[in-house]
Amino acid sequence: MNINSVPATKSPAKTREKVVMGLQAMDFIQHGTEASLEIVTPLGQKLxxxxxxxxxxxxxxIFFTMPKLSKNKYNSFFIEGFNIDIEGIFEHGDGALxxxxxxxxxxIYQPxxxxxxPVPQQAKLVLLRNEIRYELCLPGDIQLTNRKLRVVLTDVSSRGCGFSYEAMALDFDVDQRIVLEVRNSMTEDTYALSGKVKNGRTKRGKQTYGMVFNEPGKADCRRLLLTLIYNGTRYVFKNPKNAKHSMDKKNLS
Structure with a gap:
């Protein structure tokens, strides 16, 4: 992978936390993303x-969807003026909570x-990753007990990756061991990204997960990264025909 063409680079050192102000904090939560909320009553009760x-x-x-809860909980906790703590994931680049x-x-109940x-005066960002993850959209498969689950590899770094699939399918447990196989249809090469599930959530009707690689997974990830090229939007497989054509032109000049 030609990292010189990457639009964002990792700085040598970063603090793990920083504070952003007002509406700027909203830029760090993607629309449609599932977040964790906790209502705190004046008596210290929490939901x-x-x-x-x-x-x-x-x-x-700020607008959020309403959860499906009992009428009693609505009456006890969903009262104007009660404090609420919100945590969401910013997935791009370094990633942050x-x-x-x-x-x-x-x-609002109707219609x-x-x-x-209200938009908060400030928010805290906690960096989640040690290196930048690069955006992808590559199909892959995870072998289950009796079938293969079709997934999409959404981002990757040297240590881990993210993937997603339709939310109708099964759930993975944290620390569950999996192998995500990615195949390059142009070369027929297969890359086995093995490791453990670290987190999961529902986003825009899809299940999205993050996984961390074990040593064999890291090795296959390094092989995979060497086959990718940035197309202006995300990383895709290099076309070997284009590479050969460019080499032939160079040899003729």
Whole structure:
């Protein structure tokens, strides 16, 4: 892989945490991403749930989907003015956990159920990775007990990768050992990215997971990276025909 063509580079040293202000914090959560929310009542009672980030407006409002809970919990916890802690994942580049506290501004049940919060004054970013991950969109397979699960390799680094598939399929457990096989249809080469599942969540109707490679997985990942080229948007397999054509032109000149 020609890293000189990479649009973003890793700086030699980074702090693991930093603070961003106001609306800038919203740029670090992708629309449709599932986040973890915790309502804290004035008496210290807590309710944890998952919800999807919808977006924000120019009037400093944040919008989240409403979780499916019992009526009793709605009545006890979803009250305007209660504090709420939110954590979301920023997946691009180095990757970061975005954490901030705000409060419940509005609870809307009709015609669409939506939670509305004020934009926080600041948020904390906690870096999750030691190196940049590069965006991909390569098909792959994970061998299950009785069949293969078709997945998409969404990003990769030398130590791990992300993948996704339709949320209707099964779930993987944290620390579950898997092998994600990626095949280059132009060369028929196969790369076995082996390791353990580290995290998972639902995003835009898909299950998305991160995995960390073991030593054999790292070795096959290095082989895979050598076959990729940046096309202006993401990394794709190099076309060996184009490479041969370029070499022939060079030899004739």
């Amino acid at each position: 944890n749930f998952k919800a999807n980030f919808i977006g924000f407006d120019d009037q400093q409002h 975005v954490c901030f506290r705000t409060r419940i501004a509005h609870v 669409v159920s939506i939670l509305v919060f």
